[in-house]
Amino acid sequence: MSSVATNSADSAGQVRALPPSRVIGFALALGLATVVLCLELACGRPHPGIELRSVSPGLSPVLYASTALPAPFEPGTAIAAIGVVGGPRLALRGDDLSEEPDSVFPDFPAFNQFMQRQQRIAEILRAPEIELQADDGRVARLQPSAHRPLSDLPFIFWLQLVCAIGSWLTGAAIVAFRPEQTAAKYAAVAGFGALLMIACAAVYSSRELALPGELFRGLSGGNHFGSLLTIGAFMAVLWYYPQPLGHAKPGPWLLLGFVLAWIADFMQWAPFGNVFTQVLIVSGYLVSVVLGALQWRAARGDPLRRAALQWFLMSWFVGSGAFLALVSVPAIVGLNSGNLQSYAFSFVLVIAVGLALGISRYRLFDLEIWWFRAVMLVVGSFSVIVLDVLFAAMLHFEAPAALVASLILSSWIYFPARQWLMSRFLTGAQRLRVDDVPALLRDVLAPNAYAVDELLPEALRQLFSPLALRPLAEAQEEVSIADEGLALRVPGIGSGPGWEARFAGDGQRLFTRRDAQVGSAVRAVLDRVAAYQVAVERGVEQERARVAQDLHDDIGARLLTLLHRSDGEAAQSIRDVLASLRLTVYGLGARPQSIGNCLAHWRAEAGERCEAIGVRLEWSERTPLSATLLDAPQQLNLARVLREALSNALRHARPTRIGIDVAIVEQALEITLVNDGATLPPAQWRSGLGLRGMDQRMQRLGGSLTLRGDTSTTQLALRLPLHGQEPRRVDPVSAG
Amino acid sequence: MRHGLVVEDLAASAQWLARVLTEAFPGILAVTAENLQEARAQALKTEPDIALVDLDLPDGSGVDLIREFTRAYPSCRCIVATIYADDRHLFPALRAGAQGYLLKDQPIDRVVAALQAIGGGEPPLSPAIAQRLLRVFSDELTQNASEEARLTTRERETLVLIAKGFRLPDVAQQLGVTRHTAAGFIKAIYRKLNISSRAEAALEAARMGLVRTDL
Numbered sequence A: 001m002s003s004v005a006t007n008s009a010d011s012a013g014q015v016r017a018l019p020p021s022r023v024i025g026f027a028l029a030l031g032l033a034t035v036v037l038c039l040e041l042a043c044g045r046p047h048p049g050i051e052l053r054s055v056s057p058g059l060s061p062v063l064y065a066s067t068a069l070p071a072p073f074e075p076g077t078a079i080a081a082i083g084v085v086g087g088p089r090l091a092l093r094g095d096d097l098s099e100e101p102d103s104v105f106p107d108f109p110a111f112n113q114f115m116q117r118q119q120r121i122a123e124i125l126r127a128p129e130i131e132l133q134a135d136d137g138r139v140a141r142l143q144p145s146a147h148r149p150l151s152d153l154p155f156i157f158w159l160q161l162v163c164a165i166g167s168w169l170t171g172a173a174i175v176a177f178r179p180e181q182t183a184a185k186y187a188a189v190a191g192f193g194a195l196l197m198i199a200c201a202a203v204y205s206s207r208e209l210a211l212p213g214e215l216f217r218g219l220s221g222g223n224h225f226g227s228l229l230t231i232g233a234f235m236a237v238l239w240y241y242p243q244p245l246g247h248a249k250p251g252p253w254l255l256l257g258f259v260l261a262w263i264a265d266f267m268q269w270a271p272f273g274n275v276f277t278q279v280l281i282v283s284g285y286l287v288s289v290v291l292g293a294l295q296w297r298a299a300r301g302d303p304l305r306r307a308a309l310q311w312f313l314m315s316w317f318v319g320s321g322a323f324l325a326l327v328s329v330p331a332i333v334g335l336n337s338g339n340l341q342s343y344a345f346s347f348v349l350v351i352a353v354g355l356a357l358g359i360s361r362y363r364l365f366d367l368e369i370w371w372f373r374a375v376m377l378v379v380g381s382f383s384v385i386v387l388d389v390l391f392a393a394m395l396h397f398e399a400p401a402a403l404v405a406s407l408i409l410s411s412w413i414y415f416p417a418r419q420w421l422m423s424r425f426l427t428g429a430q431r432l433r434v435d436d437v438p439a440l441l442r443d444v445l446a447p448n449a450y451a452v453d454e455l456l457p458e459a460l461r462q463l464f465s466p467l468a469l470r471p472l473a474e475a476q477e478e479v480s481i482a483d484e485g486l487a488l489r490v491p492g493i494g495s496g497p498g499w500e501a502r503f504a505g506d507g508q509r510l511f512t513r514r515d516a517q518v519g520s521a522v523r524a525v526l527d528r529v530a531a532y533q534v535a536v537e538r539g540v541e542q543e544r545a546r547v548a549q550d551l552h553d554d555i556g557a558r559l560l561t562l563l564h565r566s567d568g569e570a571a572q573s574i575r576d577v578l579a580s581l582r583l584t585v586y587g588l589g590a591r592p593q594s595i596g597n598c599l600a601h602w603r604a605e606a607g608e609r610c611e612a613i614g615v616r617l618e619w620s621e622r623t624p625l626s627a628t629l630l631d632a633p634q635q636l637n638l639a640r641v642l643r644e645a646l647s648n649a650l651r652h653a654r655p656t657r658i659g660i661d662v663a664i665v666e667q668a669l670e671i672t673l674v675n676d677g678a679t680l681p682p683a684q685w686r687s688g689l690g691l692r693g694m695d696q697r698m699q700r701l702g703g704s705l706t707l708r709g710d711t712s713t714t715q716l717a718l719r720l721p722l723h724g725q726e727p728r729r730v731d732p733v734s735a736g
Numbered sequence B: 001m002r003h004g005l006v007v008e009d010l011a012a013s014a015q016w017l018a019r020v021l022t023e024a025f026p027g028i029l030a031v032t033a034e035n036l037q038e039a040r041a042q043a044l045k046t047e048p049d050i051a052l053v054d055l056d057l058p059d060g061s062g063v064d065l066i067r068e069f070t071r072a073y074p075s076c077r078c079i080v081a082t083i084y085a086d087d088r089h090l091f092p093a094l095r096a097g098a099q100g101y102l103l104k105d106q107p108i109d110r111v112v113a114a115l116q117a118i119g120g121g122e123p124p125l126s127p128a129i130a131q132r133l134l135r136v137f138s139d140e141l142t143q144n145a146s147e148e149a150r151l152t153t154r155e156r157e158t159l160v161l162i163a164k165g166f167r168l169p170d171v172a173q174q175l176g177v178t179r180h181t182a183a184g185f186i187k188a189i190y191r192k193l194n195i196s197s198r199a200e201a202a203l204e205a206a207r208m209g210l211v212r213t214d215l
Helices: A008-016 A020-043 A108-125 A155-177 A182-205 A213-240 A251-266 A275-298 A303-326 A328-333 A340-362 A370-394 A401-425 A433-444 A452-464 A513-565 A568-585 A595-612 A632-653 A691-700 B011-024 B036-046 B062-072 B087-096 B108-119 B127-137 B153-163 B168-175 B179-195 B197-207
Strands: A004-006 A050-053 A062-066 A079-084 A089-091 A130-134 A139-142 A468-471 A479-482 A487-490 A499-502 A616-621 A657-665 A668-675 A704-709 A714-721 B003-007 B029-033 B050-053 B077-082 B100-103
Touching: A020 A155, A020 A182, A020 A370, A079 A108, A089 A108, A108 A213, A155 A182, A155 A340, A155 A370, A182 A213, A182 A251, A182 A340, A213 A251, A213 A275, A213 A303, A251 A275, A275 A303, A275 A328, A303 A328, A303 A340, A340 A370, A370 A401, A433 A452, A433 A513, A452 A468, A452 A487, A452 A499, A452 A513, A479 A513, A487 A513, A513 A568, A513 B011, A568 A632, A595 A616, A595 A632, A595 A657, A595 B108, A632 A657, A632 A668, A632 A691, A632 A714, A691 A704, A691 A714, B003 B011, B003 B036, B011 B029, B011 B050, B011 B108, B029 B036, B036 B050, B036 B062, B050 B062, B062 B077, B062 B087, B077 B087, B077 B108, B087 B100, B100 B108, B153 B168, B153 B179, B168 B179
Parallel strands: A004 A479, A616 A657, B003 B029, B003 B050, B050 B077, B077 B100
Antiparallel strands: A050 A062, A079 A089, A079 A130, A130 A139, A468 A499, A479 A487, A487 A499, A657 A668, A668 A714, A704 A714
């Protein structure tokens, strides 16, 4: 039995490494918290319920549509000013509605002025009743509701949230499985930057009229911080991935530089106002293009890596390039790209989707298809929590009907849905079957369950539910935990290779010392089993050789002497006996054989016999014959029945032609012998033609034998079910 | 064919094989030997054109004799005559240079026909033997073998048809080639069997029951 060893990294690793699902869980929790925060910021504002559109930055915006149209206005009325009833009025400008003030107000003074106006409008909106003044002097009153309803949030708000969460989760899930890769860390940082950038923009770009100035500044700052972080982290990714471009470690410095730049921007020390940030972003993009080109050059001569890199670079440059073209470049040259920015964020999601596809196709970051499964598991289990929250939120009924309604809802819809989700995503986590070792061994060692080389991986799969399982090229001395608990390496059994299981419990936990002990114990049992199997096979082989020797020396020699002294029917009988002996001792009959293999033998034998007396044999195989195996009794009995049937036909019917038709019909092998000889109809046959014996053989196999015919043709049909479980069928044989 | 040699320890079988030789090649001078020693002595005397060799002889294996004869008398055609049809007898014999492998319990006219075909350049290959060859050359086992040791598509087709019980003329018809070409395919298969040391290893594995041997 091999002993258990844990790498020195193990004990320390227990502290440092986290099971991937925990990391994804954290990421998801942060994502959900961000969503909740965004919803709170977007909905926790007074809701005037009117939608204004800007005609031109300097002109009054016009009333576009409204949930409750304030009398006496109609859609299209230009709103010149807004104010608290009885208070001073503030003139509205088209650019108060700007979705992205960066691009509309490149200079800091103008930008700050915009923020002040936002603050004043936000204060006015907080009043219980406000007045709107139209261009033509008409005045309407409006009572903003306390909160903006969820349903009022525009499509682009949700789109941006999806993009933010998608980018963040992709990055976080990469680092969850590849914590040791520097590039993966920066990919996660880039994902976090995208989360911050887009979530902030989602709140302010979808605001109604105004946000309080400080909040707006904070969100705008968050947006800048996120975008600078994203570009900085991505430059770092391209420095390290797929291989470091040099010995320098520029990652932290890059991030630091971009953070300092952000501070300068936020404190408004930077030159050129808001254009400064955009210029930084575009230059960062250009630098990453150069880094990408260097990586591309470094990958020459390795087409596989190039293909992966190509995909990686394409999703990044297409996604971010399109984004920059729609946002940063217009901001630098002073164009207002308006609400295009909100849609442009979907290009950031393109990057995330590109990365995910690259992982499945090209193993980016050495991740494989199971990466999706792991992420889905965590996301799925979180959806149970989300369902709970939604359900609790929905139960705000007022009338007494609430109780009835909630009962119906919970029993018919909610609980089944919750149960379904739980069973789909949560049971995997609880399936730590380490305690089930006896059951596992029973499963794995069931007769004919697995070949020797499949025993170990199958046992590991059942024991630990790892996400990845691969044979090891190098020999293992003992069961060991590797990669800080992410992997378990087990020496092979028999002459087979060792195996490495990665990401225990579908990636939801780490391998522990206990796992190593259990793995070691199970491996030892399997090793014995494998050794035993080899010994048994060797023993059978030796015994077979001994019997074969006897066959030749004694029985075979005597039969042969007999055969060479006789002819006619006697000779044929001796040949049959020799063939049966051969069947019993060697190849055919000794171990399972494919149907095709057996049929070839029988066809050859039948062909020889027919040819010897000048009868034409027409052999046809109607359906493609599967690779199903016939076991020894099936081979022997079928061969004997066929031989007997052919003997009968040749001897009694004296045909000119024998047809043998083979087909697989409904999981059964059907062999039909037809001869055109003249004989009595089968109903009038006397027993003693060996029919009874043939029928018994077929019944023993769970099959059947049927005879049909008249004076000019006889047809004998054999049917053998190929999956032994079917109940035995006894067909009446005409001859009795 | 002037001189024939039958190496067989059973008197009845030896007689029968000698009869086979004389029926196949009228006018041939068939002598019999009971063991290896006698066979070597006879061969020195007459230099046989054809030898029918049993595998299990009192003083050794017929395979050794075939190997010696193949080297010493290149013009002698060594044909195995045995009741064994299994890998452990078949392959060593073929690799030692046997040009045919016949089962002694076949009807006499079949054996005679097979021997006459050898004279016409057609190596005999019974279905049982073809099947085992297919196994040896199966892709799984020989995918690492050198290019020259691998079967061409045509050779494989030939082997498959013979394994299915087709006779050489039917094979030729099925493949749309002449009988002569089909015989050439079979000769190539024999030749490749000698090259393929990988096949030998695979065979050893199959014999030990370590590799699945069904096709």
